[in-house]
Every structure is written in structure tokens, then in C-alpha cells.
Amino acid sequence: xxxxxxxxxxxxxxxxxxxxxxxxxxxxxxxxxxxxxxxxxxxxxxxxxxxxxxxxxxxxxxxxxxxxxxxxxxxxxxxxxxxxxxxxxxxxxxxxxxxxxxxxxxxxxxxxx
Amino acid sequence: xxxxxxxxxxxxxxxxxxxxxxxxxxxxxxxxxxxxxxxxxxxxxxxxxxxxxxxxxxxxxxxxxxxxxxxxxxxxxxxxxxxxxxxxxxxxxxxxxxxxxxxxxxxxxxxxxx
Numbered sequence: 001x002x003x004x005x006x007x008x009x010x011x012x013x014x015x016x017x018x019x020x021x022x023x024x025x026x027x028x029x030x031x032x033x034x035x036x037x038x039x040x041x042x043x044x045x046x047x048x049x050x051x052x053x054x055x056x057x058x059x060x061x062x063x064x065x066x067x068x069x070x071x072x073x074x075x076x077x078x079x080x081x082x083x084x085x086x087x088x089x090x091x092x093x094x095x096x097x098x099x100x101x102x103x104x105x106x107x108x109x110x111x112x113x
Numbered sequence: 114x115x116x117x118x119x120x121x122x123x124x125x126x127x128x129x130x131x132x133x134x135x136x137x138x139x140x141x142x143x144x145x146x147x148x149x150x151x152x153x154x155x156x157x158x159x160x161x162x163x164x165x166x167x168x169x170x171x172x173x174x175x176x177x178x179x180x181x182x183x184x185x186x187x188x189x190x191x192x193x194x195x196x197x198x199x200x201x202x203x204x205x206x207x208x209x210x211x212x213x214x215x216x217x218x219x220x221x222x223x224x225x226x227x
Contacts, residue, residue, distance in 0.1 A: 032213065043117075043204055043218035044156075089156075099144065099169070099212030103156045 002027040004092050004104035012110045017080055021107045023073040023090030031098055034091040035064050035075050038106070044089060047075070077109075085111045115139075117219035119205050125225045131193040134222045136205030137186055144212055147180055147190050148204040150221070156204070162188065163211055195226045 004025045013019050025033070032051045036044035048057045048064040050073075056065050061078045077084055087106040094100070118137040126132055138145050147159040160170045162182045170180070177196070182188040192199055202223050208216040 034215075043206075043220050046215045046217070049215055093212065097169075097212070098210075099146070099161045099163075100158065101212070101216075105155060 002092075002094060002102050004090055004102050006088075006090050006104040006107050008107060009105070010108040010110070012112060013080055015080060015082055015111050015113050018076065018078050019080060019109065021075045021077075021088050021090075021109070023075070023104060025071050025073070025090070025092045025102070025104075027071075027092040027094045027102055029095040030068060030071070031093045031095045033064075033066055033073050034093075034101075035062070035073075036089045036091060038087045038089060040086070047088075080111050082111050082113060085109060117205055117207050117217055119203075119219035119222050121222060122220065123223045123225075125227065126195055128196055128226055129194040130226075131191065132195045132199075132224060132226075134190040134203050134205075134224070136188045136190070136219060138188070138205070138207030139217055140186070142207035142209050142217075143185070144208045144210060144216075145182060145188050146204075146206040146208075146212075146216065147188070148206060148218075150202045150204060159190070159203075161212070192224075195224075197226045200225050 007022045034049045035047040038044040050066045052068040063076045066073045089106040090104040092102045120135045145162040159172045160180045165182045180190045202221040204221045206218040
């Protein structure tokens with residue numbers, strides 16, 4: 001069964017610190033992996049999208065890595081800010097149908113001043 | 114660019130009433146998605162349109178739900194009759210291509226059925 005699992009479920013860190021969120025997936029054949037940020041009460045916003053041939057992609061203070069062999073991805077946030085408080089969702093699509101996204105449950109990140 | 118525009122942002126309705134949610138995708142995008150998000154089930158794809166044609170409606174929960182896309186700049190999701198278990202946030206999203214590119218989400222329509 002195609003699944004996406006994220007860890008940790010929630011995370012609290014101090015402003016200015018770095019953190020890394022994890023994503024494991026079993027989707028096969030794999031097409032691409034996305035990270036979305038969802039603020040409370042808002043729609044998801046895309047951070048990165050990576051195909052199997054890419055192993056790292058950055059978007060400002062966000063850096064995503066992908067290991068297609070082990071089916072693992074991580075999202076690293078550098079120098080966290082209060083505005084980084086949100087849910088971060090890992091999303092995977094298979095080659096069978098690119099539009100059918102398999103959504104992880106998300107990691108709820110809280111940044112404390 | 115205004116992004117994906119949804120209306121209404123919030124709706125409270127009584128059980129049995131008809132609910133219509135509206136969406137204007139980003140200009141130039143040819144794929145449109147309707148999602149539902151709840152705490153229990155997360156984000157679920159309800160229906161996917163490509164070039165205004167419904168490609169996959171397997172996520173539509175039951176016959177009470179219907180969606181249309183009469184042209185490239187407008188789509189509706191209708192629930193008739195509404196039930197309390199339909200209470201959720203409904204997101205419209207759009208992208209260029211067939212889903213392989215970035216998918217942009219609207220701010221959602223928060224539906225409460227009492």
C-alpha cells in the first residue's frame with residue numbers, strides 16, 4: 001500500500017535554532033516528492049518539489065533532501081523564525097498518476113521566542 | 114497574480130440545505146483539484162479536472178456531491194443535501210500540466226453543517 005510517514009508528529013524549538021523533519025514513503029514507482037507548509041487556517045503552500053534524480057533542493061532557509069534508494073526525505077529549516085510555526089507536510093506522487101498525491105500526516109512545528 | 118480564489122471563506126448551514134463552493138483557478142493553469150481536509154482524515158482528493166474535463170471523481174464521497182467546471186476560469190463543488198459529517202475545509206487547487214508541477218492551493222472554504 002502506498003504510504004507516507006512523517007516524524008516527529010510535533011516539535012517545539014527555540015527561535016533561531018535549526019531543525020530537521022523526516023519523511024519515509026513506500027510509493028512505487030516513484031515520481032516526485034513535495035514538501036508543503038500549512039499555516040493554521042490557511043491553504044498549503046509549496047516549499048519544494050523533487051524528482052527521483054534530484055537529491056537536494058533549497059528554498060531560502062528550507063532545504064529538502066531526497067534518497068530515492070532508501071525512500072527517505074528530510075526537510076531542514078535553518079535559523080528558525082516565529083513565522084515558521086506551521087504544519088509541514090510531505091507529499092509523494094507515483095508514476096501511475098501524477099495528480100494522485102499521497103499526503104503524510106504532517107509535522108506540527110512550534111517556534112518559541 | 115491573485116492565486117487561487119475560493120468563496121465563500123466560511124459557511125454555516127443547516128442540515129439538508131444545498132451548499133455551493135466556488136473556485137477561480139490561476140490563469141493559464143489547466144488542472145484543477147478539489148480537496149477536503151478534516152482532522153481525522155487529513156487532505157483527501159475529491160475530484161480532478163484537466164482542461165475542464167473531470168478525469169477522476171473517485172474521491173467524491175457519494176451522490177450528494179457534484180462538481181462542475183464550465184470553463185477554464187471557474188469551478189463549483191455542490192453538496193445537496195448537506196449533512197453534519199460534511200463539515201470540513203474544502204480546498205480548491207490548480208496547476209499547469211497534469212499534476213507533475215507545483216500545485217497551488219486556495220485559502221479554503223470552511224464549511225459547518227449544523
